[in-house]
Amino acid sequence: MNIEAIKNLLYKMADDQLILGHRNSEWIGQGPLLEEDIAFASMAQDKVGQSYTLYQMLNELGEDEPDKVAFLRMAEQFHNSQFVELPIGEYDFSLIRHFLFDTADYYRFDMLINSSIEPISLLARKLKGECRYHSMHADGWIKKLGNGTDESINRLQSALSYAIPYALGIFEESKMEDTLIEENIFGGEILLRERWIEHIDKVISQTQLVLPDLALESPHFGGRYGIHTEHLQPLLNEMSEVIATDPTADW
Amino acid sequence: MENRITLPKLVEWLKEVKDPEIPVVSLVDLGVITDVKLSSQKVIVNMTPTFTGCPAMDYMVNDVKATLKSKGVEDVEVIVSFNRQWSSNNISEKGRKALKEFGLAPPPHYDTIVDIEILEQTPCPFCSSNNTELKTPFGPTLCRAIHYCHSCKQSFEQFKPV
Numbered sequence: 329m330n331i332e333a334i335k336n337l338l339y340k341m342a343d344d345q346l347i348l349g350h351r352n353s354e355w356i357g358q359g360p361l362l363e364e365d366i367a368f369a370s371m372a373q374d375k376v377g378q379s380y381t382l383y384q385m386l387n388e389l390g391e392d393e394p395d396k397v398a399f400l401r402m403a404e405q406f407h408n409s410q411f412v413e414l415p416i417g418e419y420d421f422s423l424i425r426h427f428l429f430d431t432a433d434y435y436r437f438d439m440l441i442n443s444s445i446e447p448i449s450l451l452a453r454k455l456k457g458e459c460r461y462h463s464m465h466a467d468g469w470i471k472k473l474g475n476g477t478d479e480s481i482n483r484l485q486s487a488l489s490y491a492i493p494y495a496l497g498i499f500e501e502s503k504m505e506d507t508l509i510e511e512n513i514f515g516g517e518i519l520l521r522e523r524w525i526e527h528i529d530k531v532i533s534q535t536q537l538v539l540p541d542l543a544l545e546s547p548h549f550g551g552r553y554g555i556h557t558e559h560l561q562p563l564l565n566e567m568s569e570v571i572a573t574d575p576t577a578d579w
Numbered sequence: 580m581e582n583r584i585t586l587p588k589l590v591e592w593l594k595e596v597k598d599p600e601i602p603v604v605s606l607v608d609l610g611v612i613t614d615v616k617l618s619s620q621k622v623i624v625n626m627t628p629t630f631t632g633c634p635a636m637d638y639m640v641n642d643v644k645a646t647l648k649s650k651g652v653e654d655v656e657v658i659v660s661f662n663r664q665w666s667s668n669n670i671s672e673k674g675r676k677a678l679k680e681f682g683l684a685p686p687p688h689y690d691t692i693v694d695i696e697i698l699e700q701t702p703c704p705f706c707s708s709n710n711t712e713l714k715t716p717f718g719p720t721l722c723r724a725i726h727y728c729h730s731c732k733q734s735f736e737q738f739k740p741v
Contacts, residue, residue, distance in 0.1 A: 363714060363715040363717070363725070366715065366717050366718065366719075367715055367716075367717040369717075370717035370718075370721055371717070373632045373634070373721060374630065374631070374632045374721060375632070376632060377630065377631045377632020377633070377634075378631050378632065380631075380632075381631045381661075447661075450661045450662060450664070451661050453661075453664060454631060454661050454664050455631065457666075457693070457741045458630055458631065458632075458721075458741065460692075460693060461716045461717070461739070464716060465715070465716055465717070
């Protein structure tokens with residue numbers, strides 16, 4: 329059992345959930361509909377809760393306690409994909425990101441149910457059930473707005489074209505990808521990407537949107553290795569305001 | 580005192596601990612308490628959250644400890660894990676009935692996977708009509724979805740299947 333490879337896998341998942349969870353929470357009080365406000369708030373709560381469980385697992389493997397790991401690292405120590413740290417923008421971008429990221433998330437947990445590491449497999453089964461609702465919600469809105477008015481279709485199309493290179497960055501392979509696959513810890517990013525494409529293609533083909541030719545896109549890689557956009561550090565500063573003001577504060 | 584504690588008694592006492600957000604259903608009927616063990620030294624209660632991000636979990640753990648303590652059980656350990664996972668299928672018949680009376684549609688039983696179809700055919704807890712519509716799978720808490728009944732023209736919440 330390769331502990332470093334497992335930690336690497338858990339960190340990228342946990343950091344993705346934590347950062348996107350915080351981004352989603354920025355919709356609280358600002359959603360275009362009350363129901364969407366609640367949806368993004370609920371997904372934020374799910375994701376932050378999921379990140380906590382993953383950080384707890386890392387803690388059991390010898391890493392620092394969850395609150396410290398979540399709030400006391402600098403941007404270059406985070407392993408999230410650049411996609412999740414981008415500002416929420418307008419609702420069209422947040423919806424497209426929700427669709428593209430949560431589809432990948434759902435299939436990642438689906439694959440991890442077969443992990444040779446039992447605690448990961450058990451947790452994946454749990455998280456897959458929760459993420460199913462996220463994916464269901466995203467698919468519903470993409471189909472509705474992707475067949476809506478000229479404005480909704482045009483907005484979603486330009487958000488999709490902008491988001492795709494970042495979304496492909498989700499599947500950046502780790503240095504330990506071969507170990508993860510050989511030891512049956514995780515089926516690997518390439519396989520995940522194939523399943524992701526199959527799903528997003530199926531949903532988009534039911535709309536008037538066009539999926540860009542993925543072979544022509546260059547993915548925004550780097551996030552898994554600590555290379556981030558200028559948007560991550562300000563978000564981390566905001567997230568850690570309480571602990572920075574009073575390290576002994578309880579919440 | 581210790582020697583008078585029995586497993587059936589413990590289960591009865593634990594039935595007094597209610598879900599903090601749905602105070603009509605016990606944690607036993609909800610399926611959040613997955614196992615209770617009694618040894619000569621102590622009582623071990625196994626629990627599992629409905630949703631990993633459920634903010635009520637800490638309250639529930641404390642309520643379990645406080646309730647057993649009030650019955651004279653001093654040494655209680657609560658273990659929260661995903662080894663035996665919560666599924667809405669684990670809610671007892673008694674729990675389902677209590678949910679419905681509380682105005683929350685109970686989750687339908689499902690086989691292997693929750694499909695959008697079973698969410699869209701949720702009977703109204705107020706008038707029992709099947710002429711209902713799923714408005715959003717997200718509600719006031721992580722475990723609830725919001726539906727609308729076209730017969731009695733009211734929104735209602737559902738404890739969602741997971």
